Amino acid sequence: MDRFYITTPIYYVNGPPHLGHAYTTVVADALTRFARLEGKDAFFLTGTDEHGEKIAQSAQSKGIAPQKWVDDVSAQFRKLWPELHIEPDDFIRTTEERHIRVVQAILQKVFESGDIYYGEYGGNYCVGCERFLDDDELVDGKCPDHGVAPSFVNEANYFFRMSAYQDWLISHIQDNPDFIRPERYRNEILAFLRKPLKDLCISRPKNRLSWGIELPFDSNFVTYVWFDALVNYVSALGWPDGERFAKYWPVAEHITAKDIIKPHGIYWPCMLKAAGIPVYRHLSVHGFWRGADGRKMSKSLGNSVDPAEMAQRYGADVFRYALLREMPYGQDANIGEEIIATRQNSDLANDLGNLISRTLKLVFRSFGGVVPRISETRVEDTALRDQWIGALTVVREAWHELRMSQGIETVIDCIRATNRYFDQMKPWELAKRGDTDRLATVLVSALDSIRIASVLLTPVMPERMAELRRQLGLTSFPSLEEAERWNGFTEGHPLAEGKSLFPRADLEEVRMRELHRREAAIQSGTSDKPEQAPVDSSTPVTIEEFRRIDLRVGTIVAAEPVPGARKLLRLQVDIGEAAPRQLVAGLAEQFEPAHLLGRQVVVVANLEPATIRGIESQGMILAADDQGRLALLGPAAAMPNGARIR
């Protein structure tokens, strides 16, 4: 039997689970369920990463003993997964004995082979990343992912001779094009590897950090958290001689977001090679979720999405559907409640739900809820069949290549085609006319379509599809083999009545809730100007995208402080429209309102309005920013208000 082994990163327990953690774990769960549809023997591992400075610091800041802290937070992860219909086969914690034993055994093995040595090193350490950053990874002296300056650490430690594996790793990546995928991340890793690879510092002296796994060959040190954490992927399988290890390791696939490709794409393969363990088969990297406003999710912006809340409001399955549908694997994507609700209303309620309810209703009304006999088929029926059967290959390939969003879209396209077929065949008229033969064929074609959809969407919406299959009177575990059969129902097969599967959300209500979330965040926030998402210069914008931004010259005609907001000014800017625009800008610390009057500035005129401190801001003024020191932009010569900037 074919096997399948998938892992998520094991998550840091410095805080409760959030949407990013939920997404990767939903992906792994859905891929596992898809593998089972294909009849594979599948194993899905997740867990928590519980050692290291970051965790020790979070426990300390809460005044809680590290073990108690990690027990509590790890439990929050374990509690969330079933709420999202996520069912891992194992959940590993790095504080477990079974893990500690394996980390020490691997360290000892690599030490004995001569690839671990003692030395001294000084470098910039980012606690957020839990790694030393190279100088060229810093942006304005700060870690771009965590926005803080790393601290310089210089101490004697043990080192893993990673440099010895550089050439081997480059060849391995070149010889195995799908080792790291999608391609842009493979290229990113190859780019890192163009520079000489440094050896990896793999210990911390206990007198500085004791929260970790003791080195087996020197009790004055604990293991560096990444050397500890990555090993979970084999310790959970019972390396070296566990049955699971023998079974699943040869097909190992890791999924992570782009933030941790260096440890997974470089450290881990080198560690495996040094320990004499075959390397994993795939590292599949996805992008980052941003808020619906396209900015980095943060509490202070009120643009973050709470997975437990969304699962409760929409049902875990609808939430999973939205996540898997919205993010093309590998790219960044935006998410917010309105996006989820819109997906529910359009794809699920309008398309799928509507098809199910009108088909089942007619089968009950015309045939007493029993699958009728079909006599003749027409070209429209076979065209529908061909579309579904053709879609199966596309869907299967899409899931194999982690293009789940496309796989889902293909199914929804078929559902839309089935709805069009239904509209054209007008079975309700056939019923009225008493054309029972034709009616039977049309309804059975629709039932077959729904049955195939119930298989293909099971990995995404396991519970709703189980209920759908109950209503279809199906008792077997869904399989792709079943989906390949058209005319899969036998005559006389009874359907079961049931409730409608996909209710509709009131989008007005949803928008109000989102607005309240944003406003509450701004009201309670400590900063008037929240952290901005780092500029993603790796993804170029097209000229068309750039042209969508309406930049205008404007003159500041009024300026006053915003009461109670240290940094904010309320401005009126004439951009050549009937009335000046009201803008709220974070300029108060540097500019006297009176000095701004008459200045020409550049305004983003089509920015979505935002309410800041209860004042509507209808655009944004551009300024150059040198670590908080601002210079307003304006035309070098006086221009008419409203002049377009191109």
Ligand code: MSP
């Ligand atoms: N503990 C390490 C991983 C060790 S694996 C041997 C770690 N933990 S983490 O808690 O920071 O989780 C990082 C992972 O969470 C990302 O790689 C990704 O899977 C997920 N995400 C966190 N934020 C995310 C988004 N905003 N968007 C998508 N996924 C993100 O790193």
